[in-house]
Amino acid sequence: MSETAGVPAEKKTGTPVLELRGITMRFGGVVAINGLNLAINEGEIFALIGPNGAGKTTVFNVVTGVYRPTEGQVVFAGSRIDGKKRYQVTKRGVARTFQNVRLFHNMSALENVMVGADAHHRTGLAGAALGLPWHRREERDGRAKAEELLEFVGVARRMEETAKNLPYGDQRRLEIARALATDPKLLLLDEPAAGMNPTEKEELQGLIRKIRDTGRTVLLIEHDMSLIMGISDRIAVLDFGQKIAEGLPAEIQTNQRVIDAYLGVPADAS
Amino acid sequence: MNDTTNRNPLSRARDGYSSFFDTLRDRWATAPRWARWVVYLVLIVLAILLPADGVGSFMSPYTDWPTLLFFPIGGYILLAIGLNVVVGQAGLLDLGYVAFFAIGGYAMAIFGTKMHMSFWEILVVGVLLSAVSGIILGAPTLRLRGDYLAIVTLGFGEIVRIVANNTDYIGGPRGIGGIPHPPSLSEWTIPDNGFFDAIGIGGVQPLKYGALDGKPYYYLMLLLIVAAIIFAKRLENSRVGRAWASIREDEDAAELMGVPTFKFKLAAFAIGAAIGGAGGVVYASQSVSIIPTNFPFILSATILAAVVLGGSGNLPGVILGAFLVAWIPERIRGLQEYRVLVFGGVLVLLMIFRPEGLLPSRRRKAELAEGEGGMGGLGAEVGGPVTVAAGEVGE
Amino acid sequence: MKATTLNNLFSQFWPYTIDGLSLGAIYALVALGYTMVYGVLRLINFAHSEIFMIGTFGALGTLHLFGMPSNVGGFALVALVLALAVAGGIASGGSAVILEYVAYRPLRRNNASRLAALISAIGASLFLQQLFARLVIPQAFGLPKEKGALPVQGHFVHHTNVIHIGGFELSNDRLIVIVGAVLMMVALDMFVNRTKLGRGIRATAQDPETAVLMGVNIDRIVTATFALGGAMAGVAAALYMLRFEETRFDVGFLLGIKAFTAAVLGGIGNLRGALVGGIVLGLIEMYGSAVFGSEWQNVVAFSVLVLVLMFRPTGILGESLQQARA
Numbered sequence A: 001m002s003e004t005a006g007v008p009a010e011k012k013t014g015t016p017v018l019e020l021r022g023i024t025m026r027f028g029g030v031v032a033i034n035g036l037n038l039a040i041n042e043g044e045i046f047a048l049i050g051p052n053g054a055g056k057t058t059v060f061n062v063v064t065g066v067y068r069p070t071e072g073q074v075v076f077a078g079s080r081i082d083g084k085k086r087y088q089v090t091k092r093g094v095a096r097t098f099q100n101v102r103l104f105h106n107m108s109a110l111e112n113v114m115v116g117a118d119a120h121h122r123t124g125l126a127g128a129a130l131g132l133p134w135h136r137r138e139e140r141d142g143r144a145k146a147e148e149l150l151e152f153v154g155v156a157r158r159m160e161e162t163a164k165n166l167p168y169g170d171q172r173r174l175e176i177a178r179a180l181a182t183d184p185k186l187l188l189l190d191e192p193a194a195g196m197n198p199t200e201k202e203e204l205q206g207l208i209r210k211i212r213d214t215g216r217t218v219l220l221i222e223h224d225m226s227l228i229m230g231i232s233d234r235i236a237v238l239d240f241g242q243k244i245a246e247g248l249p250a251e252i253q254t255n256q257r258v259i260d261a262y263l264g265v266p267a268d269a270s
Numbered sequence B: 001m002n003d004t005t006n007r008n009p010l011s012r013a014r015d016g017y018s019s020f021f022d023t024l025r026d027r028w029a030t031a032p033r034w035a036r037w038v039v040y041l042v043l044i045v046l047a048i049l050l051p052a053d054g055v056g057s058f059m060s061p062y063t064d065w066p067t068l069l070f071f072p073i074g075g076y077i078l079l080a081i082g083l084n085v086v087v088g089q090a091g092l093l094d095l096g097y098v099a100f101f102a103i104g105g106y107a108m109a110i111f112g113t114k115m116h117m118s119f120w121e122i123l124v125v126g127v128l129l130s131a132v133s134g135i136i137l138g139a140p141t142l143r144l145r146g147d148y149l150a151i152v153t154l155g156f157g158e159i160v161r162i163v164a165n166n167t168d169y170i171g172g173p174r175g176i177g178g179i180p181h182p183p184s185l186s187e188w189t190i191p192d193n194g195f196f197d198a199i200g201i202g203g204v205q206p207l208k209y210g211a212l213d214g215k216p217y218y219y220l221m222l223l224l225i226v227a228a229i230i231f232a233k234r235l236e237n238s239r240v241g242r243a244w245a246s247i248r249e250d251e252d253a254a255e256l257m258g259v260p261t262f263k264f265k266l267a268a269f270a271i272g273a274a275i276g277g278a279g280g281v282v283y284a285s286q287s288v289s290i291i292p293t294n295f296p297f298i299l300s301a302t303i304l305a306a307v308v309l310g311g312s313g314n315l316p317g318v319i320l321g322a323f324l325v326a327w328i329p330e331r332i333r334g335l336q337e338y339r340v341l342v343f344g345g346v347l348v349l350l351m352i353f354r355p356e357g358l359l360p361s362r363r364r365k366a367e368l369a370e371g372e373g374g375m376g377g378l379g380a381e382v383g384g385p386v387t388v389a390a391g392e393v394g395e
Numbered sequence C: 001m002k003a004t005t006l007n008n009l010f011s012q013f014w015p016y017t018i019d020g021l022s023l024g025a026i027y028a029l030v031a032l033g034y035t036m037v038y039g040v041l042r043l044i045n046f047a048h049s050e051i052f053m054i055g056t057f058g059a060l061g062t063l064h065l066f067g068m069p070s071n072v073g074g075f076a077l078v079a080l081v082l083a084l085a086v087a088g089g090i091a092s093g094g095s096a097v098i099l100e101y102v103a104y105r106p107l108r109r110n111n112a113s114r115l116a117a118l119i120s121a122i123g124a125s126l127f128l129q130q131l132f133a134r135l136v137i138p139q140a141f142g143l144p145k146e147k148g149a150l151p152v153q154g155h156f157v158h159h160t161n162v163i164h165i166g167g168f169e170l171s172n173d174r175l176i177v178i179v180g181a182v183l184m185m186v187a188l189d190m191f192v193n194r195t196k197l198g199r200g201i202r203a204t205a206q207d208p209e210t211a212v213l214m215g216v217n218i219d220r221i222v223t224a225t226f227a228l229g230g231a232m233a234g235v236a237a238a239l240y241m242l243r244f245e246e247t248r249f250d251v252g253f254l255l256g257i258k259a260f261t262a263a264v265l266g267g268i269g270n271l272r273g274a275l276v277g278g279i280v281l282g283l284i285e286m287y288g289s290a291v292f293g294s295e296w297q298n299v300v301a302f303s304v305l306v307l308v309l310m311f312r313p314t315g316i317l318g319e320s321l322q323q324a325r326a
Helices: A056-063 A086-092 A109-120 A125-130 A133-153 A168-180 A198-213 A225-231 A249-254 A256-263 B009-030 B033-049 B053-059 B065-089 B098-113 B119-141 B146-166 B194-198 B215-236 B239-249 B251-256 B261-287 B297-310 B315-331 B335-353 B362-370 C002-011 C013-041 C048-065 C074-109 C114-141 C172-194 C196-206 C208-213 C218-244 C251-266 C271-292 C294-311
Strands: A016-027 A030-041 A045-049 A071-076 A094-096 A186-190 A217-221 A234-239 A242-247 C161-165 C168-171
Touching (some): A030 A234, A045 A198, A045 A225, A056 A071, A056 A217, A086 B251, A109 A168, A109 B239, A133 B239, A168 A198, B053 B065, B065 B239, B065 B315, B119 B146, B119 B261, B119 C294, B146 C114, B146 C251, B146 C294, B215 B239, B215 B315, B239 B261, B315 B335, B335 C074, B335 C114, C002 C271, C013 C218, C013 C271, C048 C074, C048 C218, C048 C251, C074 C114, C161 C172, C172 C271, C251 C271
Parallel strands (some): A045 A217, A186 A217
Antiparallel strands (some): A016 A071, C161 C168
């Protein structure tokens, strides 16, 4: 749409890792998303913003296979993933966190992350029941990977603790670690900064950048504008299920339609 | 969430009891490998000595103790271990578990009397058959809401019993008689001298399956129980057990973290069914004849009561629960008649005062107390509209 | 073989239909209790079958009070059925309220899981059955203890055909069952849709949290729901006694599961769905037993349950109590 100067060259040249082509999502008579086109490039941090009820989480649910879109296609890494089962989408490399933290509350932090790591494990019942060598190896590797990721997000000290006993900020970070354990190419973060204090938000920015630097693409929903403007490479704005703007942070900040949407001016008035 | 400072003496006493077992569990979790093996070994030796007359005269003054140990005690324990995989591990409420016990029993009866297969062959066939019927039942129904699943499984249990009752080929209501005992593996006799006599197992032929002595059948059941425990325990501590736990806690989130939830639920169903089927094969091989009324709904409810009483999800608890449920009515004469009455009352009281059971697993305890329990909270306080789509996530 | 059994259905089509309708009418009344409780609490009230059983004994006890009349007719019959229905309704409605108070309310207070609630329900069900088999029935009917599990008879009217139109015949008991059930359904429907309490029930079913915020007293609503559902089961029990003339401690077990099937079939939480589900299930069962033989009647019913849950888990009319009007 509006890719202009001032952007480092390598960020522009990324190929799309995720494409939404004409996605429409209806629930009964309600249109939650209307003809949405979106392309997220490999290696970028892309933010999806908009007023409450604009359809942002619905986009996440369509991408991760929770909903099958009424119309349109979801293309991830070159192949269609709409209509695929949720765990298959995850296996292909899309992982997410939730707006309201949805950890496995009564499992330890380590076990939470190990569930994510199991996504690529292949041991079946027999292997587990008989304690076969490759099963043991997978268990060992899964554990090592989980510990490493807990270290990466900064919750390693509390890995034996039950998830629900962790402080709120740690729970959010644990959720990110669990998602990372599935080895995603694309990580979807649903309001990761919600309920965090300024220091935690600062750390979160660093963490998101670190995740991008390991070669992953990040798509996030967030309401905190300073966080968004601070880390996003590109931003798309949704209002009433439609994309009303897309571009660089600086462009979005001055876009009249976006300002109107946030102030509640009807979309067709501008 | 639980305010522990401001509660009545009863709940404080309960907390004391719980913390005792919590301490025990922590000890166990940190105990060195060799110490655990010593404990296992001691337990197995004790189990081998259990049918001795000296024990029996206290435990079972009215009926033959080794036979009682075989069934109902041993049988209930095996069934409870199997049902625990389904209910305790995967969080699926199965009210028709007796169906798999029946399928195993009828497999033994049919293949034993009509095809003259040997016990060991039938054990394999019966287990496979039960597992397959578990999959056949589970495949179309496991996508249902938890409480619907409970009713469908109950219906399945009844269908199996009624079909057995109405099918002439398998004897209809008269059942099947003349079921062969397992072939004796050896005539070997434990020496009938001082030492073995003193510990109460002298003169026993542990591998000879006759009509009179219940001990060899008990040892056979014990073997199956130990195998089932090892099997279940290994699964619990693997990715399979983790997947079950995650499904119990938040099925949608589990699926989105790459857990093929349906596959794992089906696996739990098949494993539970297989263990139930094994129990049925062994049961029928000892009891010579079986009839459809050996497999009533009340048996499903009893095994469920055992699992819940002991502590759903925790193997030692489940075994204890099954033992108590099988043994107490036999030990206390006159209680037999009021057995089910007492079960019913105990189930209600348990759910009110101690939903986690006598020896709960720590995780399961938290789930039940919080109203998560794999099926969400009950009604008015937390329930959402029924019309909310099952897969809705997020907003 | 198939041809002759199908023949059986066609040659006796009306008798099977009438049997199906009267059986279905009873299922429908019992199904109301499941549907209402599920609508408000999302709980399968597994002990509802025992609430029905208690109703049959309430009706039977009343019959004894009237000195076990052996054959009444005309207005006396209508009056007697009314008396039995009231007695059954009070016995069942009252015990449903007590059941809720003892077995479910403490769990709601603890915010227990649905699994825990269902297990408590199963416990209550076993307890009530055995209470009747071991204590209540032997005491009440002066039977030796070991006979408490046997059926108890209650015959008070000769079943005679009151309507003949060509080959179509309708007996007095079946007529009363069908008419009685329809009247009760209409009355309940009006109650739920026209009274303040009924609105409270619908509001709670729709959204408990909002209902509380709007000043609805949940405990009162729950009590009313159990009382109403129980009373419906009690009336069903009186009609059942008229139609089948005997009961026993576990009379509710199979009937309860089938009534639940009817509730699911019609769309659980939906009052009119219970009527449709009950009638459809009654007919399927009777036609099924005409074709396969009566010993397969229950297998037919359970197979319907499994198939419905597989292919249309929201039932024929769809779920939800708040749309009872639909």
